[in-house]
Amino acid sequence: xxxxxxxxxxxxxxxxxxxxxxxxxxxxxxxxxxxxxxxxxxxxxxxxxxxxxxxxxxxxxxxxxxxxxxxxxxxxxxxxxxxxxxxxxxxxxxxxxxxxxxxxxxxxxxxxxxxxxxxxxxxxxxxxxxxxxxxxxxxxxxxxxxxxxxxxxxxxxxxxxxxxxxxxxxxxxxxxxxxxxxxxxxxxxxxxxxxxxxxxxxxxxxxxxxxxxxxxxxxxxxxxxxxxxxxxxxxxxxxxxxxxxxxxxxxxxxxxxxxxxxxxxxxxxxxxxxxxxxxxxxxxxxxxxxxxxxxxxxxxxxxxxxxxxxxxxxxxxxxxxxxxxxxxxxxxxxxxxxxxxxxxxxxx
Numbered sequence: 189x190x191x192x193x194x195x196x197x198x199x200x201x202x203x204x205x206x207x208x209x210x211x212x213x214x215x216x217x218x219x220x221x222x223x224x225x226x227x228x229x230x231x232x233x234x235x236x237x238x239x240x241x242x243x244x245x246x247x248x249x250x251x252x253x254x255x256x257x258x259x260x261x262x263x264x265x266x267x268x269x270x271x272x273x274x275x276x277x278x279x280x281x282x283x284x285x286x287x288x289x290x291x292x293x294x295x296x297x298x299x300x301x302x303x304x305x306x307x308x309x310x311x312x313x314x315x316x317x318x319x320x321x322x323x324x325x326x327x328x329x330x331x332x333x334x335x336x337x338x339x340x341x342x343x344x345x346x347x348x349x350x351x352x353x354x355x356x357x358x359x360x361x362x363x364x365x366x367x368x369x370x371x372x373x374x375x376x377x378x379x380x381x382x383x384x385x386x387x388x389x390x391x392x393x394x395x396x397x398x399x400x401x402x403x404x405x406x407x408x409x410x411x412x413x414x415x416x417x418x419x420x421x422x423x424x425x426x427x428x429x430x431x432x433x434x435x436x437x438x439x440x441x442x443x444x445x446x447x448x449x450x451x452x453x454x455x456x457x458x459x460x461x462x463x464x465x466x467x468x469x470x471x472x473x474x475x476x477x478x479x480x481x482x483x484x485x486x487x488x489x490x491x492x493x494x495x496x497x498x499x500x501x502x503x504x505x506x507x508x509x510x511x512x513x514x515x516x517x518x519x520x521x522x523x524x525x526x527x528x529x530x531x532x533x534x535x536x
Contacts, residue, residue: 201226203257204399206361210351213367219318219395220304221252222365223270226399228252230302230309230316232326232339233413233527234374234391235510244378244387245279245494245510245527246335248328250309250316252295252302272300274311275502276328278335279510280380281494286509287380289330290502324372324393329379337376339391341369343421344447348439354396355437356427357405364398370413370421370443390415392527405429408532410459412440412480412491414513416524419445422487424452424480426459428532442485450485457482465496467507472499472534474507480515489515491528506531 205224222228232248251273272295277288291311293300302309307318314328324339346368348354354366375388392413411425424440440452463476476496480489491511498509506529513524 201361201399204254206399207353207363207365207397208361210353211365213345213347213352213365215345216307216318216322217304218367219307221302221309222397223254224257225397226254226257228302228397229395231394231396232316232324232391233394233508233510234337234339234372234389235415235525235527236337236374236378236387236389238385238387242282242385243494243510244380244385245277245281245498246337246378247275247277247508247527248314248316248326248335249275250302250311250314251275268294268296270295272302272311274314274328275500275504276314276330276333277498277500277508278333278378278380279495279498281510283381284495285381286495286498287331287333288500288502289333291330326376332379332382334379335376337374337387337391339372339374339393341372342390343369343371343443346370346421346423346441346443346447346449348423348441349451354439357435357437362400364396366394366396368395368413368423368441369393370423371415390525392421405435409529410475410478410531411529412459412478412526413528414480414489414491414511414524414526416513416522418522422480422482422489422526424457424459442482442487452482456484465493467497467499467501469499469501470505470534472505472507474499474530474533478528486517487515487522488517489513489522489524491526493528505534507533 256269274291300311326337348366355363372391374391414422421443426438427435438454442450458481460479461475465476478491494510508529
């Protein structure tokens with residue numbers, strides 16, 4: 189059973205708030221938790237490199253999952269109605285390695301939690317902390333792999349979907365509140381393979397909270413967060429339906445160099461998978477690369493994994509990793525980088 193995927197479905201939602209209509213967003217308060225909803229995440233990904241050009245990709249994701257809509261009686265310090273899940277990964281293409289780790293903890297005795305003032309999300313010693321100037325500090329370490337990063341926004345918050353309401357299916361309430369910070373200048377330190385590296389690059393932050401997001405006919409999704417070297421960003425997600433079709437609620441956004449966001453409906457872009465990579469652990473068959481088209485902007489892009497095996501073989505199994513971007517628009521060649529997530533490429 190995949191706990192996060194289960195939480196995104198429509199069952200057992202009584203008593204929780206639902207994302208049914210656009211709302212006003214307030215920052216930095218909305219960087220903090222939204223406890224009336226069942227599921228929430230802080231999703232950091234990024235591409236970094238050393239001065240010598242050695243590339244790394246990273247993911248640090250912290251999930252809040254409510255087990256019940258109200259706090260239980262305070263009869264035990266261990267009792268909690270929320271749990272936190274964390275995924276931490278580092279891609280090291282030069283070494284041909286992808287390191288992935290997972291943690292769970294209950295929101296009790298200070299083991300895990302989230303707060304808006306001061307802004308902090310933590311799972312034991314994995315943490316994301318916000319500062320008054322808008323910067324984030326990330327820390328995670330596990331089994332000889334570690335990161336300590338400072339992220340500084342270079343673009344304003346982008347509200348996804350309909351002013352931040354991202355509908356995932358036709359059923360009312362099957363939606364999330366969703367925003368992104370699509371480009372954060374990043375610097376810090378990475379440890380892997382017994383060595384430490386000073387790194388710099390760019391990160392992406394996705395924030396969503398919901399009570400149910402996916403419909404029963406939806407089997408998985410493909411999510412792209414791409415940062416082009418000309419200063420634009422492109423986020424796309426394709427919701428896949430049973431039988432292989434694309435759900436009409438798939439969408440995206442193209443962010444201009446000035447931060448202006450152009451919403452993209454399902455007919456405004458095309459995603460074409462190419463090739464196949466077969467996981468040696470799970471047997472799941474994922475697309476090996478992608479072609480991305482946004483006709484109105486003249487974008488023709490190839491999205492290529494930095495490392496073929498970036499599968500997150502954890503309690504929730506999916507492929508998520510660093511990618512490079514090559515292509516063109518009417519003004520000439522384009523390059524870039526980003527992150528790609530692919531879920532449920534399996535028959536089980």
